[in-house]
Amino acid sequence: xxxxxxxxxxxxxxxxxxxxxxxxxxxxxxxxxxxxxxxxxxxxxxxxxxxxxxxxxxxxxxxxxxxxxxxxxxxxxxxxxxxxxxxxxxxxxxxxxxxxxxxxxxxxxxxxxxxxxxxxxxxxxxxxxxxxxxxxxxxxxxxxxxxxxxxxxxxxxxxxxxxxxxxxxxxxxxxxxxxxxxxxxxxxxxxxxxxxxxxxxxxxxxxxxxxxxxxxxxxxxxxxxxxxxxxxxxxxxxxxxxxxxxxxxxxxxxxxxxxxxxxxxxxxxxxxxxxxxxxxxxxxxxxxxxxxxxxxxxxxxxxxxxxxxxxxxxxxxxxxxxxxxxxxxxxxxxxxxxxxxxxxxxxxxxxxxxxxxxxxxxxxxxxxxxxxxxxxxxxxxxxxxxxxxxxxxxxxxxxxxxxxxxxxxxxxxxxxxxxxxxxxxxxxxxxxxxxxxxxxxxxxxxxxxxxxxxxxxxxxxxxxxxxxxxxxxxxxxxxxxxxxxxxxxxxxxxxxxxxxxxxxxxxxxxxxxxxxxxxxxxxxxxxxxxxxxxxxxxxxxxxxxxxxxxxxxxxxxxxxxxxxxxxxxxxxxxxxxxxxxxxxxxxxxxxxxxxxxxxxxxxxxxxxxxxxxxxxxxxxxxxxxxxxxxxxxxxxxxxxxxxxxxxxxxxxxxxxx
Numbered sequence: 283x284x285x286x287x288x289x290x291x292x293x294x295x296x297x298x299x300x301x302x303x304x305x306x307x308x309x310x311x312x313x314x315x316x317x318x319x320x321x322x323x324x325x326x327x328x329x330x331x332x333x334x335x336x337x338x339x340x341x342x343x344x345x346x347x348x349x350x351x352x353x354x355x356x357x358x359x360x361x362x363x364x365x366x367x368x369x370x371x372x373x374x375x376x377x378x379x380x381x382x383x384x385x386x387x388x389x390x391x392x393x394x395x396x397x398x399x400x401x402x403x404x405x406x407x408x409x410x411x412x413x414x415x416x417x418x419x420x421x422x423x424x425x426x427x428x429x430x431x432x433x434x435x436x437x438x439x440x441x442x443x444x445x446x447x448x449x450x451x452x453x454x455x456x457x458x459x460x461x462x463x464x465x466x467x468x469x470x471x472x473x474x475x476x477x478x479x480x481x482x483x484x485x486x487x488x489x490x491x492x493x494x495x496x497x498x499x500x501x502x503x504x505x506x507x508x509x510x511x512x513x514x515x516x517x518x519x520x521x522x523x524x525x526x527x528x529x530x531x532x533x534x535x536x537x538x539x540x541x542x543x544x545x546x547x548x549x550x551x552x553x554x555x556x557x558x559x560x561x562x563x564x565x566x567x568x569x570x571x572x573x574x575x576x577x578x579x580x581x582x583x584x585x586x587x588x589x590x591x592x593x594x595x596x597x598x599x600x601x602x603x604x605x606x607x608x609x610x611x612x613x614x615x616x617x618x619x620x621x622x623x624x625x626x627x628x629x630x631x632x633x634x635x636x637x638x639x640x641x642x643x644x645x646x647x648x649x650x651x652x653x654x655x656x657x658x659x660x661x662x663x664x665x666x667x668x669x670x671x672x673x674x675x676x677x678x679x680x681x682x683x684x685x686x687x688x689x690x691x692x693x694x695x696x697x698x699x700x701x702x703x704x705x706x707x708x709x710x711x712x713x714x715x716x717x718x719x720x721x722x723x724x725x726x727x728x729x730x731x732x733x734x735x736x737x738x739x740x741x742x743x744x745x746x747x748x749x750x751x752x753x754x755x756x757x758x759x760x761x762x763x764x765x766x767x768x769x770x771x772x773x774x775x776x777x778x779x780x781x782x783x784x785x786x787x788x789x790x791x792x793x794x795x796x797x798x799x800x801x802x803x804x805x806x807x808x809x810x811x812x813x814x815x816x817x818x819x820x821x822x823x824x825x826x827x828x829x830x831x832x833x834x835x836x837x838x839x840x841x842x843x844x845x846x847x848x849x850x851x852x853x854x855x856x857x858x859x860x861x862x863x864x865x866x867x868x869x870x871x872x873x874x875x876x877x878x879x880x881x882x883x884x885x886x887x888x889x890x891x892x893x894x895x896x897x898x899x900x901x902x903x904x905x906x907x908x909x910x911x912x913x914x915x916x917x918x919x920x921x922x923x924x925x926x927x928x929x930x931x932x933x934x935x936x937x938x939x
Contacts, residue, residue: 286391286601288376288401296333302372302384309368313338313346317387320359322600325525326350329360355496358530362627369633377401377609388633391599419662486610486624488541489534493567503566504528505936506540507834507897509553513866513875516540517556518896519571519935520834534571537882537896542570543781546669553835553937560939574883593644596636596672603667607631610657611643618649619643620659622674640672659910723776723814726769727805730762737761737797738769741831743788748935749846751775752791752835754785754808755830762804772808772843784844811839833899837934838876845932850894853926854887860920860927861886862876862894865914876900877908877916880933894935902930 288298305317320332320489324451327348338346339354355701359365369388375381377400385393393403495503503526508514519538524527541549543559544567545668551559608631610623611750620643625632643651647670663670682816737758742750754776763769775783775791779798783791797802810831854860864879877900882888900908904917904927911919920927 283401283404286599287395287660288390288398288779294859296331299387299390300374301829302378305371308363309364309371317371318360318364319628321364322357323360324352324357326352344465353496355494356530358532369937375400377404380616388750393575395599405459416800439514450939460548478866482548487610488572489533491531491569491571493527493569494532494896495527495567498565501528502526502528502710502753502939504534504937505834505876506556506560507936508552509556509835510550511552512835512838514880514897515549515865516880517551517553520895535573537574537884539572540569541572542568544568554833557833557937557939574881592676594636594641594672594674594676596674597633598631598672598781600668600670603664609637611659613656618653620654620656621767637672637674639668639674641676643672644675645673647671721809721841722773723767723809724773725805725807726763726766728762728766729803730801731797732800732802734799735761736795736804737764738795740775740788740791740795741790744785744846745787745789748933749848751936752788753785753832763806766791767807770810771804772836774809774811774840776807778803778806809840809844812835829936831938833937834934835937838899845901847930850889850891850931851926851927852894856924859880859883859886861888864900864913864916867908867911868914871911875911877911877913877928894929897936898931898933900931901928904928905930 284297287299289298291298296314296316299317301317309317310322311318311331311334311723312328313330316331318329318331319331322332322335323329324345326345326348330346336354339352343351343352345352347572356777362894369386371387372384373387373390375383375385375393376399377398378823379399380403381398383393385461455935504524505521505523506517506519508516514755517540519536519540521536522534523535528534539549540556540560541547543556544562544564546559548559549557563690608626610626611620612623613620622637622639624639625637631637643654643659645651646659647666648657649662651659734756737760738754739756739758740752741755742752744750754769754771754775756771756772757764757769777783778795781800783794783795783800786794826860852860861883862879864877865880866875866877867873879894879896879900880897882894882896888894900916902908904923908916
């Protein structure tokens with residue numbers, strides 16, 4: 283019998299379950315006609331079991347449902363929501379005679395291994411058959427999940443480290459390279475947190491990700507902001523597009539900082555240069571990214587040595603070597619060894635609940651890791667076929683992730699003004715930010731035949747997600763504007779024959795352009811964006827094959843009357859941080875620069891709200907304009923807002939790569 287499902291089936295086939303209720307047809311695999319196991323989505327919108335689809339694709343090159351051309355590499359894991367729904371389906375214990383228990387499907391394996399009298403009886407009988415000489419010598423009962431000897435040293439014998447666990451679950455590492463604490467995020471030069479809790483640091487990890495493309499010219503499907511020619515400095519992922527190459531891979535998320543592309547350091551290049559590197563075609567792309575994980579408390583780490591300690595044995599079971607990953611490991615700068623940074627939400631390790639954040643890993647599968655590295659631990663786990671036996675050291679009474687001081691205190695260099703009201707120094711003579719680009723207005727009046735087309739395509743519109751003004755996406759060689767030559771791709775259209783286009787949605791703008799194109803004469807007013815740091819000459823060539831849209835840095839040059847401002851209201855508890863950092867503001871050497879959101883930390887109010895994005899420009903706080911303020915003025919103003927703040931922001935779409 284299979285030790286995971288308790289039923290007999292060929293080794294390479296799916297597990298079998300006795301479901302309590304009829305399962306919705308939407309959760310059924312149309313190859314095996316059973317509820318989905320390790321569901322995989324196809325580009326054409328169908329879902330199958332991993333093993334079913336893998337076996338089918340070994341013989342055929344099309345989707346079983348609609349027969350569209352398909353390769354297994356194009357398919358990707360279903361969403362976490364779907365996998366959770368499947369894991370929660372109720373099943374009956376297969377040992378009906380001895381056990382009438384009902385449980386969620388994901389709990390059956392742990393039930394069989396630790397609690398089912400029927401499976402225990404089956405294992406005992408099987409053991410007697412295999413070892414008839416030792417009949418009557420019962421196998422000692424499995425060790426409990428938790429064991430607390432006085433001496434926390436790891437036993438030297440590997441066999442004594444292996445313990446059966448009532449908390450059997452699947453675990454593996456989430457990235458190619460386990461995370462590291464990045465203390466650089468405590469520095470204010472990289473962006474100041476508006477209310478970083480005292481004695482805390484931001485934990486981040488660097489990861490190398492390999493992206494594969496069947497079509498070397500296919501766009502990655504993400505939007506980026508930043509560059510050394512902007513206050514953001516680093517290149518930051520603003521958005522990952524649905525059904526894209528990056529989305530299918532699933533490892534890159536909004537807020538990640540891209541440090542290298544194919545071995546080239548892009549942490550100090552201009553925005554346009556970064557776009558060029560990321561748009562470079564090729565079947566394989568190697569990216570090094572920095573991913574923020576949240577705040578950790580230094581106090582908790584430092585005080586841990588004075589608390590009670592206990593050694594805990596945990597056995598986690600992988601369904602197969604490539605099981606989806608659910609645990610993050612790091613090493614610390616101030617303490618030797620490997621520690622658990624996080625259990626991924628929805629992962630089987632998190633569901634099991636026996637491992638905790640900040641547990642120190644003493645050994646895995648009998649291999650001593652007291653002086654080990656996350657890389658060594660990753661290798662052990664990734665090469666393990668099934669059982670992964672952990673011995674961990676836990677500091678009792680320590681909880682990480684919660685600020686130890688009121689959220690209004692900070693260890694950043696910006697002044698908190700002693701908690702007194704902030705008097706904002708205004709500079710009325712400077713009404714606009716000094717931008718890296720500028721614009722020029724132009725009026726184009728042309729004579730034309732009534733039936734002659736303008737010959738342009740447009741994008742944007744105030745119904746667009748980012749509420750963009752109307753801009754020219756192409757000038758076709760068949761229209762009068764191409765012949766005239768003054769209207770170019772990227773120009774922002776302000777009006778046609780006196781009709782204002784700046785407040786229209788896309789379809790209203792198309793209608794206005796078409797109706798006025800029937801005239802003998804057309805007068806267009808437009809803005810041409812002039813970048814002071816001109817992009818590389820080859821940038822347009824690299825854009826061929828991409829859905830063209832202006833670069834993010836281009837939008838920063840628009841005058842303020844074309845900005846669409848939106849209010850974002852954030853709420854938090856007294857002990858929480860707002861969870862974002864800002865860069866920019868007035869400096870004597872640089873003049874006025876916009877305030878940008880640089881970092882949004884997972885698990886914080888700004889992250890949970892989902893409206894604020896990296897690269898957003900802060901225009902006002904609670905209705906008070908940020909124009910002319912320095913960083914040291916805006917930070918205390920944000921700290922004063924105890925539980926609620928209204929940020930007025932302008933959100934420009936990042937450059938598509």
